[in-house]
Amino acid sequence: MGMTMTQKILAAHAGVDHVKAGDFIQANLDLVLGNDITTPVAIKEFNKMGVEGVFHKKKVALVPDHFTPNKDIKAAEQCKMVREFAYEKDIENYFEIGEMGIEHALLPEKGLVVCGDVVIGADSHTCTYGALGAFSTGIGSTDMAAGMATGKCWFRVPTAIKFELKGKPQKWVSGKDIILHIIGMIGVDGARYQSMEFMGDGIKNLSMDDRFAMANMAIEAGGKNGIFIVDDVTLDYVKNHSTKKYKVYTPDEDAEYEKVYEIDLSTIRPTVAFPHLPENTRTIDEVGDVKIDQVVIGSCTNGRIEDLRVAAKILEGKKVAKGIRMIVFPATQKIYLQAMKEGLMETFITAGAVVSTPTCGPCLGGHMGILAKGERAIATTNRNFVGRMGHVESEVYLSSPAVAAASAVTGKITNPEDVA
Amino acid sequence: MIKSGKVFKYGDNIDTDVIIPARYLSTSVPKELAKYCMQDIDETFSERVTDGDIIVADKNFGCGSSREHAPIAIKASGISCVIASTFARIFYRNAFNIGLPILECDEAAKNIKDGDQIEVDFNTGRIVNITKDQTYQASPLPPFMQEIIAADGLINYINKSKNKGE
Numbered sequence: 001m002g003m004t005m006t007q008k009i010l011a012a013h014a015g016v017d018h019v020k021a022g023d024f025i026q027a028n029l030d031l032v033l034g035n036d037i038t039t040p041v042a043i044k045e046f047n048k049m050g051v052e053g054v055f056h057k058k059k060v061a062l063v064p065d066h067f068t069p070n071k072d073i074k075a076a077e078q079c080k081m082v083r084e085f086a087y088e089k090d091i092e093n094y095f096e097i098g099e100m101g102i103e104h105a106l107l108p109e110k111g112l113v114v115c116g117d118v119v120i121g122a123d124s125h126t127c128t129y130g131a132l133g134a135f136s137t138g139i140g141s142t143d144m145a146a147g148m149a150t151g152k153c154w155f156r157v158p159t160a161i162k163f164e165l166k167g168k169p170q171k172w173v174s175g176k177d178i179i180l181h182i183i184g185m186i187g188v189d190g191a192r193y194q195s196m197e198f199m200g201d202g203i204k205n206l207s208m209d210d211r212f213a214m215a216n217m218a219i220e221a222g223g224k225n226g227i228f229i230v231d232d233v234t235l236d237y238v239k240n241h242s243t244k245k246y247k248v249y250t251p252d253e254d255a256e257y258e259k260v261y262e263i264d265l266s267t268i269r270p271t272v273a274f275p276h277l278p279e280n281t282r283t284i285d286e287v288g289d290v291k292i293d294q295v296v297i298g299s300c301t302n303g304r305i306e307d308l309r310v311a312a313k314i315l316e317g318k319k320v321a322k323g324i325r326m327i328v329f330p331a332t333q334k335i336y337l338q339a340m341k342e343g344l345m346e347t348f349i350t351a352g353a354v355v356s357t358p359t360c361g362p363c364l365g366g367h368m369g370i371l372a373k374g375e376r377a378i379a380t381t382n383r384n385f386v387g388r389m390g391h392v393e394s395e396v397y398l399s400s401p402a403v404a405a406a407s408a409v410t411g412k413i414t415n416p417e418d419v420a
Numbered sequence: 421m422i423k424s425g426k427v428f429k430y431g432d433n434i435d436t437d438v439i440i441p442a443r444y445l446s447t448s449v450p451k452e453l454a455k456y457c458m459q460d461i462d463e464t465f466s467e468r469v470t471d472g473d474i475i476v477a478d479k480n481f482g483c484g485s486s487r488e489h490a491p492i493a494i495k496a497s498g499i500s501c502v503i504a505s506t507f508a509r510i511f512y513r514n515a516f517n518i519g520l521p522i523l524e525c526d527e528a529a530k531n532i533k534d535g536d537q538i539e540v541d542f543n544t545g546r547i548v549n550i551t552k553d554q555t556y557q558a559s560p561l562p563p564f565m566q567e568i569i570a571a572d573g574l575i576n577y578i579n580k581s582k583n584k585g586e
């Protein structure tokens with residue numbers, strides 16, 4: 001029996017020729033990631049292990065991004081703990097305010113992940129790097145501690161679902177709409193414990209930013225990882241961002257998939273997930289009249305340069321509707337700078353939006369845009385659980401940057417075709 | 421290992437944001453986290469829960485973020501184990517890694533009601549509903565998981581294998 005892409009990467013990192021679904025393996029890690037919330041817990045566990053240093057100074061990445069710039073004293077203490085650990089252990093990839101960004105946008109941009117890598121991160125959206133043809137998955141702080149100490153992690157080899165993508169998305173349809181469509185179709189546990197493997201002719205019509213947004217939300221379908229076949233677009237990205245050695249894995253012809261979905265990208269409409277689960281999706285044509293209070297554009301899903309470009313294009317020469325608060329948070333410092341150079345910031349500010357420093361901020365109800373009771377936001381983030389962006393009786397609708405920007409102009413959830 | 425206690429019953433897709441909302445994540449002190457456990461779905465949980473109680477839920481328990489604060493908060497509130505039809509995978513790993521025993525059992529999830537008194541045997545996977553006089557059989561834990569549980573969590577497991585010189 002052949003292996004899927006994920007299985008091949010895992011086999012190679014476990015030092016064996018072959019694995020099959022259900023096997024327990026120990027894989028060698030290329031990178032271990034943590035943030036300001038999960039790393040402090042990991043440090044405590046790490047210290048119980050009585051090891052001197054981390055397994056590899058270049059293969060640990062610590063990114064304080066959730067409650068930074070420190071939102072309160074407790075957050076400051078947590079960040080201090082991470083910073084001191086990074087210095088003490090001589091960890092090279094520690095990113096302070098000023099050079100940081102949201103972890104899952106930052107790591108690929110810094111060239112820390114390339115095709116064929118195995119990456120674990122104490123953050124559920126670590127699955128984002130599957131866009132690069134890497135195996136990457138979220139784990140908890142204890143796994144992170146063990147990973148930092150030993151450079152290994154145990155895995156149960158997953159079964160897979162194949163998504164055969166065909167055709168070209170319509171104007172205003174992005175990777176976000178495609179992944180929301182898929183989650184709506186298979187549900188929030190539709191890929192539980194499985195890898196979601198994206199391939200097919202249609203992939204070439206998706207930019208890296210589209211792919212990052214899609215792999216990012218594999219966890220929202222319960223997936224262990226999401227992974228894309230590697231093509232020229234991937235290799236261009238990798239070569240432009242990294243000097244690390246990479247390896248391209250392709251699935252065997254006779255790889256086994258528990259399910260196969262064929263998706264014609266040209267039929268997908270702009271899609272919105274209604275509260276309180278990412279699977280509650282409706283196409284923009286079925287949304288109806290949904291008034292909003294806040295628009296949030298950013299996060300590890302959609303805070304990349306293309307996302308900002310699309311939003312700015314829609315807002316160009318227009319105003320954010322009276323009474324609507326619009327917050328844009330570019331995902332990294334580099335994206336921030338690029339957006340400035342391209343004049344996107346000017347467009348946002350002229351339109352009446354605020355632009356925040358890179359941070360997770362409002363995405364997890366941390367700071368910089370919390371919702372009050374009864375308030376409603378449309379956000380380009382990835383989760384709309386109860387209380388995710390603030391009060392338990394607030395609501396989050398998930399969409400692409402195009403839909404979010406169009407909604408800012410009208411004050412209700414709006415089809416970009418109607419305002420652009 | 422046998423656990424017995426009163427049941428708190430919840431539905432599908434109990435996510436980590438309701439188990440422990442992000443607004444409380446600026447600490448990782450277990451007792452502190454326990455105060456806010458389940459708050460967004462069950463406001464009085466932390467007042468009503470007593471040591472040894474058991475959470476039973478339907479499918480996909482623990483979906484969402486990777487925050488280990490979720491199983492830590494549950495464990496620190498006195499919950500002795502969690503039974504669900506299915507668990508989200510990161511929560512599943514985290515629970516074992518920190519030594520919170522969990523079991524998947526669809527039959528138990530369907531039949532057990534809030535307030536039932538139940539007893540769980542982790543060695544056999546047998547769950548007895550004392551209130552209803554019913555028995556359910558959970559799928560046994562994979563051997564690898566049993567080893568981690570026997571060592572009381574991943575760190576101890578690794579420390580032990582290190583001492584064995586493996």
Ligand code: SF4
Nearest residue numbers: 102299300360363364
């Ligand atoms: S932007 Fe949101 S989803 Fe992404 S890492 Fe930050 S909190 Fe998590």
